[in-house]
Amino acid sequence: MTMRSITENSLAGGQVGPTPLVYLLNDDPYGRDNLVQLLRQCGVPVMGFENIFSLEKAFETNAAEILLMDVTFIEKHQLRTFLQLGHSRKVGTIIVSASPQVEEFLDQFAIPKNTDGVLPIVVKDRATLLFELGHAVGSYSEMKVVKPVVSWALEEGGWVLSDGNGNRLKLTALEQSFLTHLFDSRGEIVERGKLIEAMGEDIYDFSYTYLDTLVSRLRRRARRENMYLPLHTVRGVGFTFSG
Incomplete structure (x- = not known):
């Protein structure tokens, strides 16, 4: 499953339109601000949240098309709530983590496919995230695709x-x-x-x-x-x- 399937399901009929709104969950202030700034430089509209509760509250008044979790420690309850929100609202969910626990938790939760057949996507680093986002929405006029980081x-x-x-x-x-x-x-x-x-x-x-x-x-x-x-x-x- 590619990121393109997420964004096309989020937009009516996959027609060219505004870049999808992204909600970012990250409990580290520096990491959150860092990634928000980076995505905005790419032309991606994004809002950052410290915890799942503030993200859920914002979602009630202004729903996002993509939910993005980028945290060092994967807290099981928070991950479950994050995935359930994406599933119930039929929006794309992305998890940035190199932790092997993520795949284990996903297997335990057994989150079913939503009606569009979209499953959560797990990427191991931000370089891959940038590549996937650029590939997914690069055809939309408001997205400025940038060359992703290769390696540190x-x-x-x-x-x-x-x-x-x-x-x-x-x-x-x-x-x-x-x-x-x-x-x-x-x-x-x-x-x-x-x-x-x-x-x-x-x-x-x-x-x-x-x-x-x-x-x-x-x-x-x-x-x-x-x-x-x-x-x-x-x-x-x-x-x-x-x-």
């Missing part, structure tokens, strides 16, 4: 971060150590203490607040280079790099 890499001995799309960022020593450890455990959640040790610092003397400051500064510098880091904060635990 640390180059020049780990001192330069590349997004695979021509954008590069020179790293400081602490940023290089921080990202190298996250890249070694890509897609996994790395505890703050492990990251501090990887940076050559003492976990008892190093300020966790400074670690948050380092991440915020890294995100800002990357954004100035038109790079949207798939770097997520897992509150109370650590960080994960999902790209």
Whole structure:
């Protein structure tokens, strides 16, 4: 099942029209704002929500054509409600997650096909999401298709971060150590203490607040280079790099 089937079922007879409205569910403020900005740059009308309850409330007054979930931790109850909303309202549902739990939950829920025969779509990263969205609505006049990110890499001995799309960022020593450890455990959640040790610092003397400051500064510098880091904060635990 492709994204095109979702958008064509959402528009009358698959006729050329406005780009479908997307509701994004993401409990991480940075990740949510990051993806909202990226999709809007592509011409996709999108609204971001912190939890499923606020999304449901908005849906009652202004229904979206596509529901998108992009979260680090897949909470079973929230995922079930998300899928049931999409199924009952017959709209497309997309889940961005590399977690194997997603497929397990989908099997457990046994969400049936809706009347249009559309099933939830699971993609493992934002690069694939951009590709699918671009392919799905690229024929609509209001959509500006952008080249999706190919792959993230640390180059020049780990001192330069590349997004695979021509954008590069020179790293400081602490940023290089921080990202190298996250890249070694890509897609996994790395505890703050492990990251501090990887940076050559003492976990008892190093300020966790400074670690948050380092991440915020890294995100800002990357954004100035038109790079949207798939770097997520897992509150109370650590960080994960999902790209």
